[in-house]
Amino acid sequence: MSEDAANSAPHRPVGARWRRWYEALTTTRLTKLGAGLVCALFALAVFGPAVSPYDPAAQALAHRLEAPSLAHPLGTDQLGRDVLTRLLHGARLSLGIAIAVTAVRLSLGTAVGLVAGYVGGWVDEALMRLVDTLLAFPGIVLALVIAGILGPSLTNVMVALAVVGWASYARLVRSSVLSVREREFVTASRLLGRSRAHVLGRHLIPNVVAPVVVLATLDVGGVILGTAGLSFLGLGAQPPTPEWGTMLASGRNYLRTAWWLVNAPGVLIMLTVFGFNLLGDGLRDALSPTQSAHIEQL
Amino acid sequence: MRASPANDGGNDETRHAPVAELRNVEKEFETSRSVLDRLLGDARSAKAVCGASLSISRGETVGVVGESGCGKSTLAKLVTGELTPDGGSVLLDGDSVGGYPTRTGGQLRRIGVVFQNVRESFDSRWSVGRSIAESFGHEQQPDERVDRIDDLLEQVNLDPQVGSRYPSELSGGQIQRAGIARALAHDPELVVLDEPVSGLDVATQATILDLLAELQRRHEIGYLFISHDLGVVRYLADRLAVMYAGEIVERGPARDVFERPSHPYTEALLRAVPSDDPTDPPPEPLPGSPPDPSNRPTGCPFHPRCPHADGQCERQHPEFKRVRTTQSRCHYADELADGTRTNNHGTDGERRPHRSDS
Numbered sequence: 278m279s280e281d282a283a284n285s286a287p288h289r290p291v292g293a294r295w296r297r298w299y300e301a302l303t304t305t306r307l308t309k310l311g312a313g314l315v316c317a318l319f320a321l322a323v324f325g326p327a328v329s330p331y332d333p334a335a336q337a338l339a340h341r342l343e344a345p346s347l348a349h350p351l352g353t354d355q356l357g358r359d360v361l362t363r364l365l366h367g368a369r370l371s372l373g374i375a376i377a378v379t380a381v382r383l384s385l386g387t388a389v390g391l392v393a394g395y396v397g398g399w400v401d402e403a404l405m406r407l408v409d410t411l412l413a414f415p416g417i418v419l420a421l422v423i424a425g426i427l428g429p430s431l432t433n434v435m436v437a438l439a440v441v442g443w444a445s446y447a448r449l450v451r452s453s454v455l456s457v458r459e460r461e462f463v464t465a466s467r468l469l470g471r472s473r474a475h476v477l478g479r480h481l482i483p484n485v486v487a488p489v490v491v492l493a494t495l496d497v498g499g500v501i502l503g504t505a506g507l508s509f510l511g512l513g514a515q516p517p518t519p520e521w522g523t524m525l526a527s528g529r530n531y532l533r534t535a536w537w538l539v540n541a542p543g544v545l546i547m548l549t550v551f552g553f554n555l556l557g558d559g560l561r562d563a564l565s566p567t568q569s570a571h572i573e574q575l
Numbered sequence: 576m577r578a579s580p581a582n583d584g585g586n587d588e589t590r591h592a593p594v595a596e597l598r599n600v601e602k603e604f605e606t607s608r609s610v611l612d613r614l615l616g617d618a619r620s621a622k623a624v625c626g627a628s629l630s631i632s633r634g635e636t637v638g639v640v641g642e643s644g645c646g647k648s649t650l651a652k653l654v655t656g657e658l659t660p661d662g663g664s665v666l667l668d669g670d671s672v673g674g675y676p677t678r679t680g681g682q683l684r685r686i687g688v689v690f691q692n693v694r695e696s697f698d699s700r701w702s703v704g705r706s707i708a709e710s711f712g713h714e715q716q717p718d719e720r721v722d723r724i725d726d727l728l729e730q731v732n733l734d735p736q737v738g739s740r741y742p743s744e745l746s747g748g749q750i751q752r753a754g755i756a757r758a759l760a761h762d763p764e765l766v767v768l769d770e771p772v773s774g775l776d777v778a779t780q781a782t783i784l785d786l787l788a789e790l791q792r793r794h795e796i797g798y799l800f801i802s803h804d805l806g807v808v809r810y811l812a813d814r815l816a817v818m819y820a821g822e823i824v825e826r827g828p829a830r831d832v833f834e835r836p837s838h839p840y841t842e843a844l845l846r847a848v849p850s851d852d853p854t855d856p857p858p859e860p861l862p863g864s865p866p867d868p869s870n871r872p873t874g875c876p877f878h879p880r881c882p883h884a885d886g887q888c889e890r891q892h893p894e895f896k897r898v899r900t901t902q903s904r905c906h907y908a909d910e911l912a913d914g915t916r917t918n919n920h921g922t923d924g925e926r927r928p929h930r931s932d933s
Contacts (some may be wrong), residue, residue, distance in 0.1 A: 461696040462706070468655055468675050469710050469761065470683040483700050 300563070308559025314552025322372045325365030333358060333366040333519045342535045352537040354528065356517075360541050363519035367542070370520055371549070374435055375500040381439040383493050386446020387485075393447065394454025395477060404447065411444040417503055424512040431504075431520070434513040438503050442496065449492055453485035491561040498553030505546050521546050593630035594668065594685060594765040594797050595654050601625050601662035602649050602821075606869050621868035623649040625821045626663070629799075633764050634791065636798040638812030638829060640805055640844065642865055646821040647801045648691060651769050654799055655688050687758030687796075691769040694750050697742040703753045704728075704738030710760035727756040730793075731786060748779040752786070759790065765797040772807055784810050805848050809833055817841045820866050820876040827901025837898040837912040838905045839881045875906070883907055 302312050326333075337357030345352045351360040393404040411419075420437040427433035457463065458481060466476050501521075507513040508522030516523055521542040528538030603620040624646040631637045631654075639647050652658040653665055656675035664671045667682050675683060687710075690696035697706050704724045711720060725735040731752040742750060751771065758766050771787070772780040788811060791798060802808045808815065812829040817840065825838035836842045849858045863880040866872050875893050878884040887906055895902040898912045905911065 461690045461692055462698040462701075464657060465688065465690065465696045465706075465757075466709060468657065468683065468686075468688055470675075470678075470680045471709070480698055484698070 302556075302559065302563075304563045305559055307555050308563070311552050311555025311557075311559055314548055315556050318368060318372065318549055318552065321365055322368040326362070326369060329359070329362040329365055331359040331362040333363045334517050342531060342538075344535075345537055351541045352535065354524075354535075354538055355531060360524075360537060363524060364521070364541060364545055366519040367521045367524065368545070368549075370514070370518070371501050371504060374431070374504050375497045378435050378438045378442070378500045378504075379493050379496050382442040382496065383446055383489065385439070386443035387450050387489060389443070389447040390450025391454060391477065391481065391485075394451040395458060395473070395481065401451070405451065408444040408447050411441065412448070414441075416441045417506060420503060420507065421510070421512065424507055429512045429515065431508075431514045431518070434504055434507045437507070438500055442500070446489060446492060449488055450485055453488060454481055457481055457484045488561075491557055494553060494560055495557030498550040498557070501553070502546065502550050505542075592669070593632045593666075595799070596628075596630040596666040596669075597650070597653060597660075597663065598628050598666065599626045599663035600628075600650075600653055600660040600665060602646075602653060602658060603661050622821050622871060623868060624653065624660075627816075627818070627821070627823045628663075629816055629823065629826075631765055631797045631799050633797045634795040635813045636791065636800050636811045638800045638802065638808035638815045639818060640802060640808050640815065641818035642844075642861075643803060644865055644868070645818040647803075647818055648769055649821075650818070651767050651799060651801050654765075655686055655767050656683070684761045685764050687761065687763035687766040689751075689754045689758045689766060689768045689771050691773075691801075693754035693771075694742055696754060697750070697757075699742050702739050702741060703745065706742075707738070707753070707757045707760050710757055712761070723760070727760055728753070730759070730790065731756045747775050748783065751775065751779075751783055755783075755786065755790070759794070759796075762794075763796065765799065767799045767801070769801045770803070771800070773802070773804065780807065787811060805833075805844065817844065820871060821868065822876060822904065824877065824905070825901060825903045831900045835899070835901075835912060837896075837901055837903040837908045838877075839883050839911060840877050841903075842911070843880075875904070883911065 303309060335358065337353070340349075340353050340357040341355055343349055343353040343357075349359050349361065351364065353359055354363070389404055389408070393401040420434075420441045423437035423440060424434050427436065458476075463476055463480055466480060504513060505520070505522030505525065508520045509526045510522075511526065514520035514523045516527060524542045525539060525546075528535070528542070531538050601622070602624040603622050606621050627646070627650060629637065629639075629650070639650060641647050649658065653660055656665075656672065656678055659674035666672065667678075667685055670682075672678050672682055688696075697703065701709075704721075707724050707727060708720050711723065715723065724738045728735050728737055733749060733752050733756065737745065737749060737753065742753075745753060755766075755771075768787070772783050775783065784807065787798065790796065798811065800808060800811055809829065815826065815829040815832045816823045817825040817832065817838065819840045825832060825836065825841045832841060833845065836845060843859075843861050846859045847861055850856075861880065866876055866879065872879055872889075874890050875881070875884070875888045878888040881888065891906070893904045893906045895904050896908045898908045903911075
């Protein structure tokens with residue numbers, strides 16, 4: 278929106294909002310590091326597979342278990358496939374899964390939280406008991422059970438992770454809605470005869486977005502770790518899919534002779550989770566000191 | 576500011592039929608909400624407002640004063656519909672109405688509200704102009720809206736540029752003006768002002784009060800003016816209602832209530848106001864504290880703190896008595912007004928008129 282339009286229209290200039298997010302991202306060095314790691318990962322996932330000269334599934338048995346070299350910067354695996362190429366394709370896969378799962382968690386949890394917080398009464402009670410039940414289980418164990426029942430496949434892992442993780446969004450959104458709906462600007466809007474839908478869409482949702490975005494950022498790292506973990510256990514992606522957890526699992530057999538097979542995906546998983554966590558923490562601290570309390574409880 | 580006395584315009588022939596009227600309204604709040612208490616039938620409630628009646632017409636200002644917790648804000652919320660009364664009725668243009676969800680659009684547009692905490696009443700993510708435009712009906716075109724926002728901001732002496740700013744970017748006085756602009760945006764006949772100038776410095780208070788007076792003249796709006804600050808109320812109010820423990824204990828033309836209070840509570844309130852004149856005696860704070868609303872005293876609610884109280888005050892709840900132009904809920908209103916009532920603590924109950932205006 279241009280500066281002129283922003284001044285004449287009774288709507289918020291978009292610039293101010295983005296400036297706030299930008300400032301939030303660049304406040305501390307650790308946040309910058311996190312943002313840098315995440316950006317780098319996205320760049321690798323988007324451009325990496327195109328740049329790499331190898332096919333992630335092409336076997337070259339003559340070159341199996343080669344140590345890192347100029348031709349293969351991270352070596353080759355037991356079937357002669359280039360580890361770096363497979364990692365880059367894996368990054369695309371992992372990020373895609375993580376974003377999809379987080380999006381499902383976020384939409385489901387936000388919807389449930391909004392309804393529970395705004396409608397209240399027995400609806401709130403019922404939804405929150407369900408949330409409590411879900412939160413009582415350790416997430417990864419519950420996901421393991423669900424994925425185990427559904428059978429090993431990447432889709433089932435995604436379903437399992439989505440089902441397990443929406444509850445914390447619901448609780449966060451509900452508590453934010455409960456506090457925002459008591460604020461006087463909501464009363465002001467209602468006293469003007471505005472509908473509940475208007476209040477929900479124009480006042481409540483925009484005011485609960487910030488903590489939800491923070492939680493989602495922290496969550497992406499967790500989902501990547503969960504996907505890799507379930508795949509490592511054999512429940513997720515099956516070979517020859519270049520998934521980080523699957524690569525880790527098959528590389529484990531060659532731990533003594535080919536250290537790069539395990540270390541390369543391991544370090545990448547670590548850096549990814551590290552990056553998202555730093556970014557999420559930084560956003561949380563920067564956006565509002567009072568909102569950090571909400572997330573801390575989850 | 577306090578040096579200019581309120582004009583007594585409430586009684587002249589320009590009076591309209593009341594826009595809003597409260598008839599014997601009562602409001603209770605539950606104080607103990609545990610399931611066990613409810614099962615045992617032990618649910619306690621606090622009476623915030625009991626049996627208050629009040630009417631506000633176009634063009635006049637009705638001031639409501641009293642200590643914190645006396646039910647002033649609850650009274651205001653009953654008028655706006657934020658709360659529904661447990662007893663009695665709220666009337667808008669003679670029609671009995673409930674809380675805001677049951678009011679028609681036309682009824683809601685009768686009343687504008689300036690909230691106690693104005694900054695909180697603006698969504699911090701919305702520009703001030705957008706918040707003001709929220710009060711408009713749906714019929715207006717976008718460019719009409721922009722003109723109307725500019726016009727409203729000019730009416731409250733704000734630069735139209737303020738419309739594109741955010742609540743956090745405005746000063747206390749500016750946000751207060753923006754709050755008034757918003758309350759006027761849907762052309763109300765009555766504006767409820769809950770402590771509109773508390774928290775502002777004295778100079779800003781004065782300009783806001785002047786602005787309110789000017790807007791009232793221009794649009795002939797009625798004000799329900801809630802304040803704990805007698806000096807502020809005195810400047811604007813035509814009629815005054817003094818509240819104590821959820822009851823209106825004295826009401827009448829503002830000037831008369833200030834000059835010749837006929838209820839000991841009003842008298843005590845006036846005595847607690849510091850005077851402008853250094854030769855006046857120092858202010859006397861009210862002894863004791865207001866009663867616990869969940870455990871109200873028998874008889875007159877003010878009797879535990881009243882220097883004039885006797886056995887009758889402990890037993891019997893007083894009805895309104897007419898004393899000259901004002902009405903007072905005191906058994907001894909007449910004697911107090913004449914200065915013939917002595918207090919029962921042995922000292923001479925000599926009346927000391929409030930002299931800050933002389």
